[in-house]
Amino acid sequence: MTPREDLAQRCETIERAYEFMLAYAAQGLSGDAGSQSGGELRQLLSRAAGALADLSDQYLALVQGEGLHPSDKYSAFIDVIRRDAGDALAAIELVLAQRSISSQVVDNLNASIHVRALLTDLFLIDEILKVADAQQTSKG
Helix, strand or coil: CCHHHHHHHHHHHHHHHHHHHHHHHCCCCCCCCCCHHHHHHHHHHHHHHHHHCCHHHHHHHHHHHHCCCCHHHHHHHHHHHHHHHHHHHHHHHHHHCCCCCCHHHHHHHHHCHHHHHHHHHHHHHHHHHHHHHHHHHHHC
16 A cells, blocks of 8 residues: 555544544534434544554654655655644543543543544545645656
């Protein structure tokens, strides 16, 4: 799997978890025990946590592997992704560590600046990489 494919899969996993969290938060559940959506929530959050592990390293591999420039600017932004992914991961792991996950807890996780910052980082870098890819294609 190429770094781009890996990153696309990771981003999809993170986005899928976020979208499910929005729906879960709207259900008004006092906990996840015994509910089908609660089991799915834990599964999606666990997958998102896995996708966050070493996420920034994959972006760095992509930038280095494709020789993207200016590399120092990419590296600086990858540091931002590293911090935001780490913060979002800590929040997700805290939620997963709870015996019961209410809709209100998930609503607060959704609203977390850490999760939102990470999603915005991913949308930004994805768009920049699309433009860089298009520019490379038009030169070739």
